[in-house]
Amino acid sequence: MSDLRAYAWSEAHKPDPASAPVRVYVWELPVRVSHWFIFLPIVVLSFTGYYMHNPFIVARSSTQFLMATMRFIHLVSGSVFIAAFILRMYWFFVGNHWSSWRSFWPIRRRQWRGMGNMVAYYSFLKKDLVHHVGHNALAAVTYLLMFTLMLIEIITGLTLYTHVRGPWLLAPLFSWIPRVIDIQNLRLIHFCIMFSFFAFVIHHVYSAVLVSWEERNGLIESIFTGYKFVPRDELEEESSWQGK
């Protein structure tokens, strides 16, 4: 335990028995699974999707089936992505405190304060990081935005799919959309949101490394194992306002 304690220290946290780190199971299995099955398909979808926008590899022989293969992979990984997305949305409602939808919406004053703290930290106005067991408030709002963008990506994607496919089970849900937003603009939206994922992944990995480093809380490892190391007083403090 004392080893762990040492590891969890940062200069912001002076050694204090009350802040002895505790191992907390933060990210449940569906959260971790959906995290990776959202990330990996996005990598594949971005590559194949970009190819569909601009076929940069030109086939040299007539026996190749490049574009058709790319489109096939795009559709399959899109389905995996949608499944993972649905799983995560479901877990919003049945998951633990840190994965619940409640911890994402900035509905409490505390969350707004937390966001201000994070902005101040990122813009070097504040020296020390305020620690969080789950997501910090700013990250939570960013994820909410990303989930929204993913939803738009899914809707535009299925609309484009319906446009090519014609009638299918869910076609009535999407076939009206091109009347409101032209199909070319839907493609533009579908394409541009991809870059917001690129930007997000860069920032996400960076801030995870940064926070993991500053807090020494095993944040990076937590998305594989589910466990984070949190000082006891923080955990107690957080559980005191949980569910209120």
Next chain:
Amino acid sequence: MFPSNESFVGALQKKGVNRRRFIKFCAAMTATLALPPRYVAQVASALEKAKKPVLVWLQFQDCAGNSESILRSSHPSVLEVVLDLLSWEYHEIIMAGAGHQAEAALERVVKEEKGKYLAVVEGAIPLADDGVYCTVSGKTALDIARRVCSNAAATIAAGACAWDGGLVAAAPNPTGAVGISEAVPEAKVINLGGCPQNPANTAAVLVHYLTFGELPAVDQYNRPLFAYGRIIHDQCERRAHYDAGRYVQEWGDEGHRRGYCLYKMGCKGPQATYNCPSVRWNDGTSWPVKSGHGCIACASHRFWDTRSPFYDRLPSVPGFGADVTAGQIGMGVTAAVAGATIVHGIASAVRDRMRTPPGASTPPATRGPAEKN
């Protein structure tokens, strides 16, 4: 012009169109309508019995391209049959009468054939400034369209302009042009989009009307499904090259000469529905993609605005110049975020070091579990 009570077969015989050519025409129309071959007999017998319906052709803000399209179909059977199928009482380009005489003929049709005649509209109708931007014999296009189309059994909007305003209504649309169904909502309209509309489709709609007594099934834009129900890309003869990944990279290159897919040249075939690849033009000779140019989706809704730029895959991003593509903007944003992250990372590392109290033996960076105690 033929007297409107003359039978269709009689008129054809007078013109010297024999039965064989007539049946060939019926077969072509049945195929265009996507009906099974057994309907040929029904189409033929219906046309034989049909009384020639009266037709008036109105032209507003247009280039006469749709009239040209139908008049120039050089295939004698289609031309003659289509022309002879109907009693054309009014068509500004081809009628012999002029001035008051012509206007009187139109007025007579509206009065005497009320609810029975067919109207074809070509061109958009301007609504701005009380419609002064298009007047015929002192009346605005809107007034004429209201009077003629609301009394017609059905109105055919021929071409993009009559459907949704077309080129005339493209941004910034200075004359406030709209299509016929927006100008005269009470009219029963079938839209034949396309720039111009394909005469085979116009003929097929008329044949359907004469055979079954009603207009063909339509889609969400009131366009006949037989002509606008399928994506061009799915019927294109270059599709195999698309799937294989073989594309024209620039005009006149090796791939272009070999007939590769025009996707990278901005072909809008994947975003357009039309039967252009199967009915084709100039009596089935060719169509744009076959002749080496990408589809511009001329039969799509408001295609001048929605499908341009015609030589790029995606629309231009609003607020950026026409030369900047969405891809370049996206790459730029991604690179900017990456750059900012690197700078921020360096700054954070510096901050982390500065936070180390002076005289501390080890900076936090290297302090691990092993160093405790």
